Amino acid sequence: MTRGRFLRVLGRVLLDSSRPLSSQVKEAPSAPASDTVKKNERDFSKLRDQWWIPRGEFEVLSRMNELRVPLITDKLRGHRKLEDPASTLKGFSIIDVGCGGGLLSEPLARLGANVTGLDIVPSNIAAAKDHASRDPSIRDRINYICGDIKDIGEQYDALVASEVVEHVEDLDEFIRNCSRVVKPHGHLFFTTINRTLLSLLVAKIGAEYIVHLVPRGLHDWQMFVTPEELQLKLAKHGCAVSEVKGMMYHPIGGYWTWFGMDCINYALHAVKIGDPCQKGEQDHVPK
Amino acid sequence: MRLVCRHISTFGKHSITNHNHVGRRFLHRDITVIGGNLIGAATAVALAASPAFAQRAISLVERRDIKFPQNLNEWSNRVYAITPGTRRFLVDQGIWQKLSPQQKHVCRRMVVWENQSDAALDFRGSDLVKDDEDVEPDTVCFNIDQHALLHAIYERLKELPNIELRSRTRITNIELPTLDRRSFPPEKVTFEIFDEPEKHTTDLLIAADGFNSQIRKLMGVKNVSWSYKQKSVIAVVDLDGLSDVDGTAFQRFLPEGVVALLPLGNKKACLIWSLVDDCAEQILKLSDEEFVETLNRHLTDTLDYNQGVMSVLHGTRLIMNSVGLRQSCSKVTPPRVVAVHPQTRASYPLGMGHAVNYVVPRTVLVGDSAHRVHPLAGQGANFGFADVECLVRNLAGAAFRGEQPGDMKALIAYERERQRALLPFQVAIEGLIHIYQNKNLPVVLARSLGVQILDSLPYLKHKIIQFASR
Ligand SMILES: Cc1cc2nc3c(=O)[nH]c(=O)nc-3n(C[C@H](O)[C@H](O)[C@H](O)COP(=O)(O)OP(=O)(O)OC[C@H]3O[C@@H](n4cnc5c(N)ncnc54)[C@H](O)[C@@H]3O)c2cc1C
Numbered sequence: 226m227t228r229g230r231f232l233r234v235l236g237r238v239l240l241d242s243s244r245p246l247s248s249q250v251k252e253a254p255s256a257p258a259s260d261t262v263k264k265n266e267r268d269f270s271k272l273r274d275q276w277w278i279p280r281g282e283f284e285v286l287s288r289m290n291e292l293r294v295p296l297i298t299d300k301l302r303g304h305r306k307l308e309d310p311a312s313t314l315k316g317f318s319i320i321d322v323g324c325g326g327g328l329l330s331e332p333l334a335r336l337g338a339n340v341t342g343l344d345i346v347p348s349n350i351a352a353a354k355d356h357a358s359r360d361p362s363i364r365d366r367i368n369y370i371c372g373d374i375k376d377i378g379e380q381y382d383a384l385v386a387s388e389v390v391e392h393v394e395d396l397d398e399f400i401r402n403c404s405r406v407v408k409p410h411g412h413l414f415f416t417t418i419n420r421t422l423l424s425l426l427v428a429k430i431g432a433e434y435i436v437h438l439v440p441r442g443l444h445d446w447q448m449f450v451t452p453e454e455l456q457l458k459l460a461k462h463g464c465a466v467s468e469v470k471g472m473m474y475h476p477i478g479g480y481w482t483w484f485g486m487d488c489i490n491y492a493l494h495a496v497k498i499g500d501p502c503q504k505g506e507q508d509h510v511p512k
Numbered sequence: 513m514r515l516v517c518r519h520i521s522t523f524g525k526h527s528i529t530n531h532n533h534v535g536r537r538f539l540h541r542d543i544t545v546i547g548g549n550l551i552g553a554a555t556a557v558a559l560a561a562s563p564a565f566a567q568r569a570i571s572l573v574e575r576r577d578i579k580f581p582q583n584l585n586e587w588s589n590r591v592y593a594i595t596p597g598t599r600r601f602l603v604d605q606g607i608w609q610k611l612s613p614q615q616k617h618v619c620r621r622m623v624v625w626e627n628q629s630d631a632a633l634d635f636r637g638s639d640l641v642k643d644d645e646d647v648e649p650d651t652v653c654f655n656i657d658q659h660a661l662l663h664a665i666y667e668r669l670k671e672l673p674n675i676e677l678r679s680r681t682r683i684t685n686i687e688l689p690t691l692d693r694r695s696f697p698p699e700k701v702t703f704e705i706f707d708e709p710e711k712h713t714t715d716l717l718i719a720a721d722g723f724n725s726q727i728r729k730l731m732g733v734k735n736v737s738w739s740y741k742q743k744s745v746i747a748v749v750d751l752d753g754l755s756d757v758d759g760t761a762f763q764r765f766l767p768e769g770v771v772a773l774l775p776l777g778n779k780k781a782c783l784i785w786s787l788v789d790d791c792a793e794q795i796l797k798l799s800d801e802e803f804v805e806t807l808n809r810h811l812t813d814t815l816d817y818n819q820g821v822m823s824v825l826h827g828t829r830l831i832m833n834s835v836g837l838r839q840s841c842s843k844v845t846p847p848r849v850v851a852v853h854p855q856t857r858a859s860y861p862l863g864m865g866h867a868v869n870y871v872v873p874r875t876v877l878v879g880d881s882a883h884r885v886h887p888l889a890g891q892g893a894n895f896g897f898a899d900v901e902c903l904v905r906n907l908a909g910a911a912f913r914g915e916q917p918g919d920m921k922a923l924i925a926y927e928r929e930r931q932r933a934l935l936p937f938q939v940a941i942e943g944l945i946h947i948y949q950n951k952n953l954p955v956v957l958a959r960s961l962g963v964q965i966l967d968s969l970p971y972l973k974h975k976i977i978q979f980a981s982r
């Protein structure tokens with residue numbers, strides 16, 4: 226981000242207080258969809274080698290597993306007692322949309338799930354494939370696909386899109402597809418960064434520029450998504466939100482904890498109640 | 513003492529055997545524990561019994577022969593003061609249940625005194641254990657013989673089908689994965705077993721091989737250590753019955769050392785007398801009668817205390833309070849020793865050790881290999897069991913989060929948690945020993961700990977300073 230653009234964003238935020246910006250503002254600077262793919266490709270392909278390196282660029286993301294994996298297992302299994310870790314998610318099919326290097330796909334497969342990892346950036350899928358191929362205990366249970374969610378025909382027991390929606394340009398279309406690829410009564414999990422003044426300060430300026438926790442320029446604050454926006458879009462496509470939980474990263478010590486407020490990072494769990502698979506398309510909801 | 517060979521043989525073979533292209537056999541165990549004394553054996557038990565590792569193959573390698581005395585109800589000169597916290601761990605592991613009632617002697621009071629004429633520090637067990645029905649609320653500790661405790665652990669171990677025990681052997685040609693950032697995940701640990709042709713691989717190597725740990729040296733972690741040039745003289749003694757000797761542990765600070773008596777019931781006690789090397793040598797050479805006489809003199813004489821010794825008493829109180837003991841003041845009648853059991857006198861050297869790191873990829877230290885403390889506070893084994901609890905909890909948590917076995921995040925969480933808990937103790941014990949020789953505390957702290965430890969653990973700096981300046 227250039228200095229001028231940063232100041233513009235900051236100025237707009239300051240005028241608007243810490244209230245999330247309305248969705249109209251979000252539309253304004255949008256670029257054509259193909260540009261986003263290119264931006265993702267540009268941003269992520271140069272980080273190709275970084276996914277699995279200890280203390281690498283994605284360390285923070287990898288550590289988030291301490292919260293998101295238990296969230297997923299708790300919701301999918303209910304409160305059944307844990308026995309063998311390898312059968313925790315046995316029988317569940319999960320699609321990990323925006324899987325990146327597979328930081329989350331691998332643990333889910335290790336817990337017994339059949340995982341499909343989807344990403345639009347080829348170098349991410351290459352890194353993910355390369356890493357999983359080295360672990361015989363999981364490599365047969367993960368299928369990595371490079372492509373767009375609109376081309377997925379199958380339906381899964383659960384969908385995960387962790388730290389992805391903030392990189393997606395046409396969110397409405399993305400959520401419609403998310404809902405479409407989940408079986409009725411299936412689960413959807415999202416984690417992302419909220420769009421508040423605090424998240425601008427902490428997640429964008431703090432994490433990218435001051436303490437260099439995440440690669441600089443990776444996040445466009447205006448693309449951050451509030452839980453309310455996500456909930457509305459999910460509802461529109463037949464999914465009911467069951468829980469929104471705030472998450473907090475502690476840079477000293479390097480770990481995540483659940484947090485009483487969702488003003489920076491949050492996780493959202495939804496269940497698909499309707500089957501908008503056909504309906505969604507017929508309704509033709511204007512964007 | 514006659515040792516009867518009640519051998520424990522190899523059982524429960526869960527393993528994967530592979531042949532590589534050269535035709536050499538590869539044996540894989542998910543987790544390998546080196547050192548089968550208290551802490552190593554307890555680690556194997558806690559792992560194998562955890563639902564997270566019930567389907568995993570665990571191997572325990574001990575250099576010595578594992579055998580026990582015929583009569584496990586007889587007290588030897590090695591007795592552990594087990595805290596209620598450790599008891600809870602042992603109960604959870606099904607180890608406590610293997611101990612007969614006469615093998616665990618309850619100690620309700622601990623008296624630390626200087627001079628007979630003065631008030632003594634009188635510690636009672638905390639209220640914390642009240643919710644635990646079968647523990648009396650005021651229990652300070654349970655005194656348990658090392659053989660009885662180790663035997664209980666091995667009895668439990670035999671019930672677990674996924675542990676393979678290899679005793680009277682050692683591992684050789686150990687290769688730990690390098691810390692190369694490119695080759696991630698790190699390669700497995702490989703080793704050979706003495707005189708056997710196979711190559712062994714393991715996802716996680718746990719070193720419980722004592723303070724002289726060979727694995728720690730291989731890990732290349734910095735170990736801060738020194739000898740106190742002191743020895744502990746140990747023995748089993750008989751006491752007169754004038755005070756409540758069966759329920760009370762006694763400790764007296766003397767200018768030349770610390771005398772401690774752990775009650776064993778029937779007026780018997782285990783003596784742990786820490787002295788500078790020369791004194792210890794002399795005391796070991798005395799006849800039984802002279803020994804008893806010297807000991808009684810040290811227990812009852814009125815002494816001139818200097819400032820240093822007084823501060824040690826104060827420091828001990830802080831340690832006791834921080835492990836949750838209540839404390840009050842009362843007069844004590846020091847116990848009198850009437851006899852020493854023949855052939856129970858022995859001694860062992862004392863030293864301090866602190867590994868700056870407990871973990872490297874796929875390898876972790878537990879027990880004395882990670883931290884060796886002066887028996888002043890009688891905490892060595894208790895710290896080790898707490899390591900095991902913490903390590904297994906973190907590893908199991910990681911397994912249920914789908915992490916790879918031996919994942920570094922879980923190991924680091926273990927290291928952080930244990931060092932945070934232990935370092936203040938080590939520093940306090942260290943401080944006590946040094947003030948004892950009438951030295952200035954801050955100077956001693958700075959010198960003995962070395963700036964490098966403090967710098968590698970910045971979050972502890974504050975805590976240590978707080979602790980030391982109290
Ligand atoms: C005199 C004395 C009194 C004590 N009193 C108390 C007390 O009252 N309370 C208390 O809590 N603690 C006490 N301690 C401390 C306690 O003894 C230790 O902290 C505890 O035994 C540590 O156990 P460990 O299993 O880590 O190591 P160790 O007991 O040293 O065991 C290491 C084991 O590893 C084996 N081994 C070593 N190298 C290899 C190898 N290469 N391959 C295979 N096997 C190997 C050894 O044979 C040994 O069995 C006392 C210590 C001393 C010296």
Ligand SMILES: C[S@@+](CC[C@H](N)C(=O)[O-])C[C@H]1O[C@@H](n2cnc3c(N)ncnc32)[C@H](O)[C@@H]1O
Nearest residue numbers: 323324325328329344345346349387388389392
């Ligand atoms: C911050 S990474 C998150 C990676 C992974 N989910 C994790 O948490 O470890 C975001 C990923 O989303 C991918 N991505 C962005 N937009 C996408 C889209 N429309 N469809 C699929 N993947 C997308 C990017 O390529 C990138 O790999």
